[in-house]
Amino acid sequence: GAVVSQHPSWVICKSGTSVKIECRSLDFQATTMFWYRQFPKQSLMLMATSNEGSKATYEQGVEKDKFLINHASLTLSTLTVTSAHPEDSSFYICSARDQGAGGFGETQYFGPGTRLLVL
């Protein structure tokens, strides 16, 4: 199946700093990628939809100035957590929509996740 990678897999940072997380589709092109956040023992919550070449669409309650998303190419989307605080500590997961032949077009493949700890 399609492969999505994330980097880094985990990061520890000090409060007030910014952290960038990369999401790459390795063997397919993705015009649309999604960013989710998952707290321990909870489900995935959609944060934003990242569209290549255009602005991201944020879910209600997600601050677009705090969570900056850039989808600069068909295989890369980045999420930057700006001025991180301890409450931003979470598991961040991206997914990419594979529109290629053989899939439904809506099939989302997830990355392995990035665990962020803000001290």
Add this chain to the structure above:
Amino acid sequence: GENVEQHPSTLSVQEGDSAVIKCTYSDSASNYFPWYKQELGKGPQLIIDIRSNVGEKKDQRIAVTLNKTAKHFSLHITETQPEDSAVYFCAASPNSGYALNFGKGTSLLVTP
């Protein structure tokens, strides 16, 4: 918006038995229903999906059934193995939106 309910939240079965997880959705426009398996500390892995023009789909020990009239769909795992132990999430999505709405997850434990 779409609301996906998933039951049970935890499920414990003995190796070799079957496991069934059920989900309901609220938005009649939803027509794509994937199931994901998530192991501890990892991202969700797609295990099977189904579209609304199909009532059932099977892939080896895994099957999904869909009742569009009743707005519910179920995951069936037969001959369970300890490595099936994980958290399983159902999701629903309409064509136009593409974003997935997830259920709260089911923690499945398969005991030897």
